[in-house]
Amino acid sequence: MLLNALLVAVRAIRRNLLRSFLTILGIVIGVSAVIVMVTLGNGATKAVGDQISSLGSNLILVRPGQRMEPGRDSAGAKSFELSDADALRGQLTSLRAVAPVASRVARAVYGSETWSTNVAGTTNDYFTAGGWSLAAGRTFSDAEALSGRAVCVLGETVRKKLFGGTIPIGSEIRLKGFGCEVIGLLAAKGQGAMGMDQDDTVVMPIRTVQRRITGSTAVGSFVVSVREASAVARAKDDITALLRERRHIDEGEDDDFMVLDTKQIANTLSGTISLMTGLLGAVAAVSLLVGGIGIMNIMLVSVTERTREIGTRLAIGALEREVLLQFLIEAVVLSSFGGVVGIVLATAASWALAGLLGLPFSVDVTITAVAFLFSAAIGVLFGLVPARRAARLDPIEALRRE
Amino acid sequence: MSPPLVVLERLRKTYGSGSAAVEALRGVDLTVEEGEFVAVMGPSGSGKSTAMNILGCLDTPSGGDYIFRGVRVSSLSRDERALLRRRYLGFVFQGFNLLARTSALENVELPLLYRGETRAAREMRARAALDAVGLSGRETHTPSELSGGQQQRVAIARAVVTAPAVLLADEPTGNLDTKTSHEIMELLTSLNRDRGITVVMVTHDANVAAWARRTVRFVDGLVESDVRKEAACS
Numbered sequence: 001m002l003l004n005a006l007l008v009a010v011r012a013i014r015r016n017l018l019r020s021f022l023t024i025l026g027i028v029i030g031v032s033a034v035i036v037m038v039t040l041g042n043g044a045t046k047a048v049g050d051q052i053s054s055l056g057s058n059l060i061l062v063r064p065g066q067r068m069e070p071g072r073d074s075a076g077a078k079s080f081e082l083s084d085a086d087a088l089r090g091q092l093t094s095l096r097a098v099a100p101v102a103s104r105v106a107r108a109v110y111g112s113e114t115w116s117t118n119v120a121g122t123t124n125d126y127f128t129a130g131g132w133s134l135a136a137g138r139t140f141s142d143a144e145a146l147s148g149r150a151v152c153v154l155g156e157t158v159r160k161k162l163f164g165g166t167i168p169i170g171s172e173i174r175l176k177g178f179g180c181e182v183i184g185l186l187a188a189k190g191q192g193a194m195g196m197d198q199d200d201t202v203v204m205p206i207r208t209v210q211r212r213i214t215g216s217t218a219v220g221s222f223v224v225s226v227r228e229a230s231a232v233a234r235a236k237d238d239i240t241a242l243l244r245e246r247r248h249i250d251e252g253e254d255d256d257f258m259v260l261d262t263k264q265i266a267n268t269l270s271g272t273i274s275l276m277t278g279l280l281g282a283v284a285a286v287s288l289l290v291g292g293i294g295i296m297n298i299m300l301v302s303v304t305e306r307t308r309e310i311g312t313r314l315a316i317g318a319l320e321r322e323v324l325l326q327f328l329i330e331a332v333v334l335s336s337f338g339g340v341v342g343i344v345l346a347t348a349a350s351w352a353l354a355g356l357l358g359l360p361f362s363v364d365v366t367i368t369a370v371a372f373l374f375s376a377a378i379g380v381l382f383g384l385v386p387a388r389r390a391a392r393l394d395p396i397e398a399l400r401r402e
Numbered sequence: 403m404s405p406p407l408v409v410l411e412r413l414r415k416t417y418g419s420g421s422a423a424v425e426a427l428r429g430v431d432l433t434v435e436e437g438e439f440v441a442v443m444g445p446s447g448s449g450k451s452t453a454m455n456i457l458g459c460l461d462t463p464s465g466g467d468y469i470f471r472g473v474r475v476s477s478l479s480r481d482e483r484a485l486l487r488r489r490y491l492g493f494v495f496q497g498f499n500l501l502a503r504t505s506a507l508e509n510v511e512l513p514l515l516y517r518g519e520t521r522a523a524r525e526m527r528a529r530a531a532l533d534a535v536g537l538s539g540r541e542t543h544t545p546s547e548l549s550g551g552q553q554q555r556v557a558i559a560r561a562v563v564t565a566p567a568v569l570l571a572d573e574p575t576g577n578l579d580t581k582t583s584h585e586i587m588e589l590l591t592s593l594n595r596d597r598g599i600t601v602v603m604v605t606h607d608a609n610v611a612a613w614a615r616r617t618v619r620f621v622d623g624l625v626e627s628d629v630r631k632e633a634a635c636s
Contacts, residue, residue: 004515015503312499315460316513316560317488319481395460399495 005322009329016302023298024338026291027378031342031371032349033284038367039350041277043359045270050360052266058096058229059129060236061260062222062243077256079218082206084246085123088222091242094235096227097125100219102209108162108202109174115161119175119202121209122223129225137169137184140205148207153184155201178212180204232261288374292335296382299331303390310390311398324391331383332376339375343368405472407567407600408434408457414465415452415623426452428623429466436567439594439601441611444620451572453620454604458491458570459483471567488516492561492599496573498553500545500560506532507541510560517564531563532556535589551582555589562593569593571603575610587613 013020065077085100102121107114120126124139137153144151152175154168162173172179189198210217226235236259243257260268303310310323318326347363354361415427427449434440444450455461456468459475460483468475470490475483487493492513500509510528519527532538535555545553554574561569571590575583591613594601603614611617619627 004518008515011504011508015501308497308499309501312493312495312501313512313516314484315458315487315493316516317484317486317491318516319484321481322516396455399460399499 002325005325005329006333008326009333012306012326012330013333019298019302020334023295024291024334024341026294027288027335027338027375028291028342028345030284030288030291031339031375032346033287034281035343035346035364035367035371036350036353037280037284038277039346039361039364040353040357040359041273041280042364043350043354043357043361045273045277046362047359048269048273049266052262052269058226058232059262060222060224060226060232060239061265062224062239062257063220063260064257078247079220080222080257081217082219084243085219085222087246088224088239088242089125092235092238094227094231094238095224097128097223097225099123099126099129099223100206101126101221101223102206102214102219104209104213106176106202106213108158110162110168110171113162115158117155117158117200117202119204119209119213121204121206121213123206125225126203126223129223132189133187135185135187136167137182139184145205145207148205148211150178150180150208150212151183151204152180153186153203154182155186155199155203156188157197157199158202159185175202176213180208236261288378291338292378292382295331295335295379296385299327299383299386300389302330303327303386306390307393307398307401310393311395311401314393314395315399320391323393324387327387327390328380328383331387332379335379335383336372336376339372342375343371346371404436405469406433407436407438407471408432408602409469410453410456410466411469412466413453413456413463413468415449415456415461416464425623427456427463427466430620430623430625432618432625432628434568434600434602437594437598437600438616439591439614440603441614441617442602442604442620443606443608443611443617444626445606448620449623450604450620454570454572454602457568457602458493459487488513488564490567492564492566492569494554494557494561494569494571494574496576498545498550498557498577500553500556502546503544505542505544506537506548506556506559509545509556510563512560513564527563528559531559534562534593535559549582550578551585554578554582554586558586558589558593562597562599565597566599568600568602571601573604573606575605575607580609583607583610 062080064079080100082100085098088095089098099122104119105116106119107116123145126132127134127139134153135156139153140151143149152173159168162168163171167185168182169185171182173182174180186199186201186203206219224235224239226232239259240255244255247256249255313323351361410430410432413427413430414425417424417426430449430453442450442454452461456463459470463476470486473486475486478486501512507525507528510531511524514524514527529538529541532541535558537552537555537559540548540552545556548556569590574590575586578586587610590601590603593599601614605611616628616630618625
């Protein structure tokens with residue numbers, strides 16, 4: 001009986017191909033939207049994780065302010081001093097590199113080319129801790145670092161924007177009105193976590209940035225590299241204790257800075273992305289619901305329009321439940337077919353978009369299965385009312401209808 | 403001797419209730435034997451359509467009895483009546499009522515589908531039925547590609563493909579011209595004569611009724627006259 005009902009339903013769908021197509025369009029769009037959102041969101045989460053773990057597990061980031069959370073920033077918290085970096089390096093032997101960082105966005109000019117980029121003032125430890133290697137030139141000399149000479153090391157993106165194809169070692173670029181000699185070039189690292197371009201940077205001695213760009217002696221953060229990955233937890237405790245002491249934080253008071261290892265950074269960022277994914281997925285789910293209402297709408301119209309057909313079927317000897325089943329199956333076949341089409345489209349679209357955004361692509365079997373089952377369930381849910389209406393028709397009335 | 407195919411006893415049907423009630427049938431007595439060819443005539447509002455709906459088990463009487471092959475139809479549930487229609491009845495409508503955009507073959511297969519016949523049996527019997535109504539070669543045509551007469555032939559093939567005991571035809575020639583009507587009546591007559599299918603046909607056209615061997619005339623919800631042709635050979 002089920003098989004026959006399926007055959008009857010499929011024949012009915014085939015008789016109205018255009019309308020059937022329009023009916024499932026809502027489901028197709030809804031399902032694809034949900035899957036694309038979730039797939040890209042998962043890809044972004046994974047990309048962040050990969051990126052951050054590729055930094056190595058022995059990296060620690062120290063920032064002023066409290067926990068890094070959406071809606072909270074480090075504003076208002078006391079910044080660090082250069083002497084803090086010296087103290088960390090001098091007193092904690094487990095640390096390989098301690099790079100103080102003061103950064104600011106500034107416009108770099110060379111000839112007629114200008115490019116707005118992130119200028120990081122730091123020390124040579126920054127290259128060690130961040131895993132940067134030089135493509136050409138050299139890093140800062142001790143004298144340059146100490147005196148705050150106007151020298152800089154360019155990221156690959158900045159070099160490309162300002163100099164095109166040439167190697168610019170020895171050239172002078174202008175930053176915020178002062179000239180700055182290019183002494184080195186960083187090897188390209190590519191896109192970082194959250195999709196930002198890591199190579200879009202200019203690195204200068206921290207004193208130079210403090211004096212000429214930020215105009216204060218504040219240090220925004222420390223990038224710390226620990227010698228042994230196994231000592232990270234210990235190093236975090238040591239850094240915390242030392243900084244509390246230097247910042248005169250009494251016992252019982254909360255830290256006014258944070259010490260984050262790569263895993264925590266990854267988790268925080270992933271949490272934010274998951275939240276975004278969830279929100280976008282919810283919006284997409286609403287469109288799926290609208291698609292379901294579309295199915296109900298069309299099925300109700302279809303029942304009205306096919307009243308005589310239903311009357312004929314009843315006269316021929318179709319049982320009430322067979323007519324019910326037919327219309328229910330029609331709705332479910334339509335909606336689950338829409339689901340399948342949506343899944344195929346979404347997979348293709350996610351693949352294309354992931355390539356475009358440089359995110360890893362993977363098919364999430366769970367979300368695919370859920371989307372399919374959900375679309376079928378929508379068919380049942382929104383097919384039930386029209387199907388019942390069809391099944392309850394009085395054959396005599398139905399046959400008389402024009 | 404087997405019981406009569408159809409017995410109507412003091413059949414009454416009232417629509418509405420109270421002062422608005424309309425008595426469509428006011429005590430109809432009628433017996434149809436197996437193999438008869440009956441024309442039901444009468445002016446509109448005479449109750450002939452109501453009687454046909456009850457005969458077709460599409461409607462239930464308000465009073466009296468309808469006994470089909472010894473089974474009291476009045477006491478059957480909606481589903482049981484559907485199964486009775488499926489098993490024993492065939493319907494031919496004035497408006498053909500074929501499924502649009504559906505091939506003749508699939509239209510004829512429809513009742514077999516509800517009977518749960520296998521695919522092979524469905525196709526074989528549907529082809530045979532189409533052949534019997536003179537439409538072999540038109541299996542893949544859809545109703546819009548067929549003339550009115552051909553559509554009615556498909557409808558007749560659909561009605562008889564299940565080898566029903568009774569063929570109920572409601573104005574089968576109402577939408578057809580005289581020549582085509584003639585052909586359809588020849589077809590119904592041959593089905594009645596050669597296959598022994600009882601035919602009960604509603605018509606208001608005396609020329610069409612003349613094909614039947616018995617004419618029952620309804621007036622005001624009662625059987626006014628019931629005339630059998632003497633010349634019939636059976």
